[in-house]
Amino acid sequence: MWHGALTPVTSWLKLFMAKSAEIAAANAGRNSASGKQSLSRWLISGPPLLYLIFFFAVPTLIMAFAAFRYPGDYGGLAPLFDESGALDLTLESFTPFFSDFVYTAIFLKSFLFAVITTLVCLLMAYPLALLIARSPQKWRSLLVLLVILPFWSNFLIRIYAWIIILGPQSALTRGVNAVLDVFGFEPVALLYSAFAVIVGLVYVHLPFMVLPLYANLEKHDPALLDAAQDLGANAWQRFWRVTFPLSLPGVYAGAALVFIPALGIFAVSDLLGGTGGIMIGNVIKQQFLDSRDWPFGSVLSIMLTVAALAAAGLAALMARPRRRANG
């Protein structure tokens, strides 16, 4: 019922997997269109196309280009042309990334956080997706709806909830510290830690993992499990050698949908992480709003884009159906 919320992202993944043959076919069809059709074609697609070129494609290219410009004296960007009228470009903004280990470390840490988040999401989402997929038909819509509903509440509110739960006065924190005290350990702070960041990241992204998994698991033929059982496979073997391998495309899609946004997020680490919880998104935010070194911010943004695209491409590549999976 509510799957729609995530279709944009899944269709984007599908876009990656589109076969060139299909594009060629579409092109062939386009060429045969008559002149009149092509007029209405541009009348309809023109305005949204122009809007997105102007307010999405051009700004993205400008940002990429800004990475090669000098920072302005008072923040922002220096003039594109110097006094003599020559183009004033540089590779300077790339050097901190290679010379200063701090940024590499933050990048690696963001990767680590995103990977852990993806794995935790997978572990939590799998049993749930499996349960929904194997529920009676009439329950499935409702169970899926229940997964998506929290996703529609404001992103900041969902983070705020964890500020309350992990806060120093919360029942959870007091409980954990009471237990630690029994064993003679020092009390710990749950909020403003790497732990809090991971919890927040998992909470915000969990539906992205459940839905593609469910979409995949729902299509499995239950006869396969019957066959496996008849051949003597126990419950674990049926899962590990039948269900799980067949669900891999769903796993890869879910992993991409969690990993990519988790890598670039800054609000979670900003609100739940302490000084140790800084992620790449926080550094980008800093460069644009606080220290105002736009070229360096652009360099980091390019790196983030490349990482996100690589992750999406990898997921699309791995999710490609193999002949073996049909057997």
Place this chain on the structure above:
Amino acid sequence: MAKVAAKLSNKRVKRQSTWQILAAVLVYAFLYLPLVIVVVYSFNDSRLNAEWVGFTLDWYRKLFANDEMLRAAGNSLIIALVSGAVSTVLGTMAGFALHRYKIRALQILVLTPIAIPEILVGVSLLIFFVMLNLTLGMLSVTLAHIAFSMGFVAIVVRSRLSGMDESLTEAARDCGATPWQAFRRVTLPLIMPGVVAGALMAFTLSIDDFVITFFTAGANTSTLPLQIYSMLKIAVTPEVNAVSTLLMALTLLLIVIASKLSPNAFRS
């Protein structure tokens, strides 16, 4: 036959071990408990979000006496209405174009803003607006919101179109309708629920957006999410719970209406 099917499906349910049901219940609890806590504490007669003291509506009263918050809410509403309206028109056109003409450039441009990390969209629009010498404020935020919500409308409209019987439009054309008449009198009424659902979605996305607004709003304009963010950064009081609860209720209402209007668009 139905009985056999029911039996089979019962048998399948039994295959789910207890631990699996338990795990699922825990995950649902993980999803809902935090939000329940936010709502419950909005009625709690205590400054600390620590334990239940007693029922009060004070936090809501304080909220409605908070000028800054009301101004931010007003801004959010204006931005959401304008960007929702524009992105509905452009998104419907885009959805129509995607369905009818399969333009690859449009397909990529519609889907990419939704799929890449939001911070990249926010940052590039910040540079762009500053280069254009456009003062950051209501206008820049609205333009940015249109750019990212258009794609959602396009996808909802396209899915509605793909469920539509093409022969209806063809019949209208055969009866002598111009392409515009065929669209206006046949196609548009048929896809209207999808368009309205897309509009509500665009409105919701705009009123909820934090990241892109954060970069494009400048220092002097605030929206509801920006106001919530600054409260979370500075001092957390149950007023945040109250505004969160109201915002959740509004979003929920809009989404329920949208899904009632266009169940197909939400199913795909």
